[in-house]
Amino acid sequence: MPIALFWHRRDLRLHDNAGLAAALQSGLPVVPLFIYDTDILDHVPRPQDARVTFIYDQVERLAEQTAAAGGTFLAYYGRPAEVFRQLFDQLDVAAVYTNTDYEPYATARDAAVAQLCQERGIGFETRKDQVIFHQREVLTKTGTPHRSFGPYRDAWLAALRPEQLQPYPSAELLPGRLQLLPAVPPRPTLAQMGFAPYEQFVAAAELPGEQLVRGYHGTRDQLRLVESSTRRSVHLRFGTLSVRELMRQAQALNPKLLAELIWRDYFMMLLWHYPQLPEQSFEPRLRGVPFRHAEADFQRWCEGRTGYPLIDAGMRELNQTGYLPNRARIAAASFLVKHLLIDWRWGERYFGDKLLDYDLALNVGNWQWVAGTGVVAAPWFRVFSPDSQLDKFDPTREYVRRWVPEFGTPAYPAPLIDHKFARERAISTYRAAYQAASAG
Ligand SMILES: Cc1cc2nc3c(=O)[nH]c(=O)nc-3n(C[C@H](O)[C@H](O)[C@H](O)COP(=O)(O)OP(=O)(O)OC[C@H]3O[C@@H](n4cnc5c(N)ncnc54)[C@H](O)[C@@H]3O)c2cc1C
Structure with missing residues (x-):
C-alpha cells in the first residue's frame, strides 16, 4: 500500500x-x-x-x-x-x-x-503553518511589500478572518491513519552525530500564563524581571508551540503581544521577498557605510566587556543562556553598529551562533532595523545613549548585577568609547555615506 x-x-x-x-x-x-x-x-x-x-x-x-x-x-x-x-x-x-x-x-x-x-x-x-499570512498575501495596493510596520499591521488585521487562527486537527486525526513499518533503521543519536547534550534554560512549550499576557505591555521592557515577556521565541522558532495558539491568546488578552507576533510574520515575509537581506543592506544609500574592521573592539563586545553595564549584562546573559530580552538585544545591536561602527553582519552572525531562538528572518530584520539599513528601519541618525537606556530599563541595576558581578568594583572595565564622540562619529559617517550615494 x-x-x-x-x-x-x-x-x-x-x-x-x-x-x-x-x-x-x-x-x-x-x-x-x-x-x-x-x-x-x-x-x-x-x-x-x-x-x-x-x-x-x-x-x-x-x-x-x-x-x-x-x-x-x-x-x-x-x-x-x-x-x-x-x-x-x-x-x-x-x-x-x-x-x-x-x-x-x-x-x-x-x-x-x-x-x-x-x-x-x-x-x-x-x-x-509557521505564519498567518505569507508571501504575497499582505502587500501594498501596488503589490509590493510594505516599507513600514504600521500600514502592514493594519492590512494584516483587516485581512484576518477567525478561521485563520483556528487549530488544524492533526493530533485528533492521528489514530488509525499512521503506518507501522516492519523494519526501520534506528534513529541517529546525538553522539553518533558528534554532539554532546547541552544544558538549556527553556520555558515550557505551553501557552504563557494569562496574567503575564494581560500585563505584557507593562512588563516586556523591564529587564529586572525574569518573566517580563512570554519567552516563547524558541518554541515559535522550532514549532513546538503553534503560532495560531499564541495569536489567539494574544488576540483575546493583549493587542501589544499580537502586534509583536505580527512583526514576526512581517520579517518572514520580507526575507522571502528579499533573500539577499542576510548579505546586503537593503537601503542602497547606506551600502557604502565604511564600517570599521575593529577585531579587538568586537571581541570586547562579544565578551561583555565594553564598560557599558547594559551592553555587558546583555552579552553575558546571551553567552551564558542563549537568550536575551528584546530591549537588551536592541541596546547591544545599536552599540555595536553605531558606537563601535562595526558591520551589522558581524553582530548578526554572532547572535546567530549564540541565540537558542535564532531565526534568520527575525535576526536579520531586526539587525537591519537597528542599523537603519533595512526595508523597515529606525532612523539612521538615531543613536541611543546606553546609559540613558540603562536608567530607563534597569533603574535599580538589578539586571546588571545579575550578569556582571564585578559591576561597581575596580575590576569593572572603563568605557571602551566615549558616548558623545561615538554618537558624532556615527552620525557623520552615516551622513557622508548617505550623501555620497545620493549625489552619485
Ligand atoms: C537585534 C535583534 C535580533 C533579534 N533576533 C531574533 C531572533 O533571532 N529570533 C527571534 O525569535 N527573535 C529575535 N529578535 C526579536 C525579539 O527580541 C525576540 O523575539 C524576543 O526577545 C523573544 O522573547 P519572547 O519570546 O519573550 O518575546 P515576546 O516579547 O514575548 O514576543 C512574543 C513573540 O513575538 C515575536 N517577536 C517579538 N519581538 C519581535 C521583533 N522585534 N521582531 C520579530 N518578532 C518579534 C517573537 O516570535 C516572540 O517570541 C531580535 C531582536 C533584535 C533587536
Whole structure:
C-alpha cells in the first residue's frame, strides 16, 4: 500500500500542524520523518550546541508520541535530497507533505526535493503553518511589500478572518491513519552525530500564563524581571508551540503581544521577498557605510566587556543562556553598529551562533532595523545613549548585577568609547555615506 511521508522541519509538534493534518486527510497511511540535515550541521561546531540538543530532544519526543499513536517515526542524518532518493527506492511513497519554509537555504532545498518528487511521479505538497499570512498575501495596493510596520499591521488585521487562527486537527486525526513499518533503521543519536547534550534554560512549550499576557505591555521592557515577556521565541522558532495558539491568546488578552507576533510574520515575509537581506543592506544609500574592521573592539563586545553595564549584562546573559530580552538585544545591536561602527553582519552572525531562538528572518530584520539599513528601519541618525537606556530599563541595576558581578568594583572595565564622540562619529559617517550615494 502506498504511503505519504510527512517531513517535520520547523514544526516539531503533532497538534495544530497544517501539513501533518493535510497528510492525514490524504487517505494515505502516513509516516512522519525528520532529517538531521548535514548541509546545516556540517557548519555547527562540535560537540555542544544548544539548538541541536533542543531539536534532538523534540525529535525523540515526537518519535515516542508517534509510536504511542501506532505509527513509525523515521529519522535520518544526511542530505535531504539523498535521504529522499533512498527512501523512494525502498518504500512505496505516493506523496511527501511538509510545511512551507521561507529562508533562502530552505527554499532551495525544498525546490530540489520537489524536483526529485516530480521525476519519480511523487506528489510534493506544502502548507502554510509557521505564519498567518505569507508571501504575497499582505502587500501594498501596488503589490509590493510594505516599507513600514504600521500600514502592514493594519492590512494584516483587516485581512484576518477567525478561521485563520483556528487549530488544524492533526493530533485528533492521528489514530488509525499512521503506518507501522516492519523494519526501520534506528534513529541517529546525538553522539553518533558528534554532539554532546547541552544544558538549556527553556520555558515550557505551553501557552504563557494569562496574567503575564494581560500585563505584557507593562512588563516586556523591564529587564529586572525574569518573566517580563512570554519567552516563547524558541518554541515559535522550532514549532513546538503553534503560532495560531499564541495569536489567539494574544488576540483575546493583549493587542501589544499580537502586534509583536505580527512583526514576526512581517520579517518572514520580507526575507522571502528579499533573500539577499542576510548579505546586503537593503537601503542602497547606506551600502557604502565604511564600517570599521575593529577585531579587538568586537571581541570586547562579544565578551561583555565594553564598560557599558547594559551592553555587558546583555552579552553575558546571551553567552551564558542563549537568550536575551528584546530591549537588551536592541541596546547591544545599536552599540555595536553605531558606537563601535562595526558591520551589522558581524553582530548578526554572532547572535546567530549564540541565540537558542535564532531565526534568520527575525535576526536579520531586526539587525537591519537597528542599523537603519533595512526595508523597515529606525532612523539612521538615531543613536541611543546606553546609559540613558540603562536608567530607563534597569533603574535599580538589578539586571546588571545579575550578569556582571564585578559591576561597581575596580575590576569593572572603563568605557571602551566615549558616548558623545561615538554618537558624532556615527552620525557623520552615516551622513557622508548617505550623501555620497545620493549625489552619485
Ligand atoms: C537585534 C535583534 C535580533 C533579534 N533576533 C531574533 C531572533 O533571532 N529570533 C527571534 O525569535 N527573535 C529575535 N529578535 C526579536 C525579539 O527580541 C525576540 O523575539 C524576543 O526577545 C523573544 O522573547 P519572547 O519570546 O519573550 O518575546 P515576546 O516579547 O514575548 O514576543 C512574543 C513573540 O513575538 C515575536 N517577536 C517579538 N519581538 C519581535 C521583533 N522585534 N521582531 C520579530 N518578532 C518579534 C517573537 O516570535 C516572540 O517570541 C531580535 C531582536 C533584535 C533587536
